[in-house]
Amino acid sequence: MALAAPPIQDNAYAAALALLERAPMIDGHNDLPYVIRLSRTAKGDVAAYELGNVHAETDTDIPRMQAGKLAGQFFAAYVPPNHPKPAGFALAQIALMRDILSRHASVFRPGLSADDVEAAKAEGRIALFMTIENGSAIDNELDALDAYYGLGVRLMTLCHNGTHDWCDSATDAPRHNGLTAFGKDVIRRMNKLGMVVDLAHVSHKVMHDVLDVSSAPVVWSHSNAFSLCDHPRNVPDDVLDRVAAAGGVVMATFVPDFISQASRDWHRPAKDQYGKTPDGMDYKKAEADIAAKAGPRPKATLAQFCDHLDYLARRIGHDHIGIGSDFFGGAVPEGLEDTSTFPGLIAELIRRGWSEENLEKLAGGNTLRVLRAVEQKAG
Structure with a gap:
């Protein structure tokens, strides 16, 4: 993976830097903990990963986060679908994030509330919010949510690419026609705790179910507009039309197949009917086979990503959009190659x-509003 190209040094870029000096920039989703865990050299050891160095092979490190003017970063404790020990896996990822906080205290402060973002901004640090990506991590125990909250988790993505015991995934066969009765109890408990409900990855029916149940605003931490790119992970118009009334925020994401219809269509031969890579598939070989027949993969671009933001702003209003990069060490759009590119x-x-x-609302203001509303609804 190449480093981002130097940005266009024009008046707009200078104005962007000036805006991000005064307004907090918040990224709603990044998988750095899993990248560190998968690193062939670090193998989950934060010290060995040397986060203070630029990692040209991937997209996230301290120098480029600082260049990107981040004041708040939501890092995910990702749990693979169908993992036999999801709680243990999530706890290991949480421990890794706590180690980042401990070893790099001059760079990060714990993100436990909206106030921590503003404090971090004033200190020149980054508020690190711990999240869980995949509700299977609670092992079907509501009280596990309380324990995770006690450890500092402030957001949970209800599922990942697989349907589990109480929530249908956008990229798997539905088993529950949305959210089960227990799943609705999960939403109520998260509301009571003050933990943000994240609908990235859930089926479109679950999106509606949660909007029917939640007493606090919800987010899509890394999803785009389905009308511009028909990936099932994106948000359809009938759901978008409920977001403003619910006070929610859709955080647009950098994943190429969620931005570019051409990229999504090119990848279809390597995906199952639900839009995910089948278990056991040699993905690199599958992509090579597609390229041999159809030519190189179409690029997603910064301009196309901004088309999604323009669409979302028109559909749901500027008060209800944010940014959720989903940097995970994989494919990235041109112009959004790493965490240094937020000013661009x-x-x-x-x-x-x-x-x-x-712009201030998009960068972080809307996310702060949701955090405060969720905090106020708790108890």
Whole structure:
């Protein structure tokens, strides 16, 4: 993976840097803990990974997060679908994030509330929010949510690419026609605790079910507009039309197949009917076979990503959109190659005529509003 190309040094880029000096930039989803765990050299050892160095082979490290002007970062404790010991896996990822906080205390502060983002911004640090990506991590025990909250977890993505015991996934066969009765209890407990409900990865029916149940605003931490790219992980219009009334936020994501319809269509031969890679498939070979027949994979671009933001702003309003990169060491769009590129994203929107007020909402203001609303609903 190449480092991001130097940004266009124009008035818009200078204005973007100035805006991010005063307004907090928050990224709603990044899989760095899993990248460290999979690293062939570090093997999950934060010290061995040397997060203070630039890692050109992937997309996230301290120098580039600082260059990206981040004030808040949601890191995921990802749990693979159908993992036999999901709670243990999640706890190991949480321990890894706590180690990041301990070893790099001059860079990160614990993200436990909206106030921590503003404090981090004032200190020149980054508020690190711990999240769980896949509700199977609670092992069907509501009280596990309380324990995770006690460890510092402030958001949970209800499922991942597989349907589990109480939640249908967007990229798997449905088993429950949405959310089960227990799943609805999960939402109520998360509301009571003050833990953000994340609908990235859930089926479209689950999105509706949660909006029917939740007493607090919800987020999509890394999803785009289904009308522009028909990946099942993206949010359809009938759900988007409920977001504003619910006070929620859709955090647009950098995943190429969620941005570009051409990229998604190119990949279809390597995906099952639900849009995910079948178990056991040699993905690199499958992509090589597609390229031999159809030519190189179409690129997703910063401009196409901004098209999603423009669409979402028109459909649900500027008060209800954010950014959730989903950097995970994989494919990235041109212009959004790593965590240093957030100012370039803001600059592109300035060129499109976005106001400073709306840019500040997108960068972090809307996410802070949701965090505060979730906190206020707790108890």
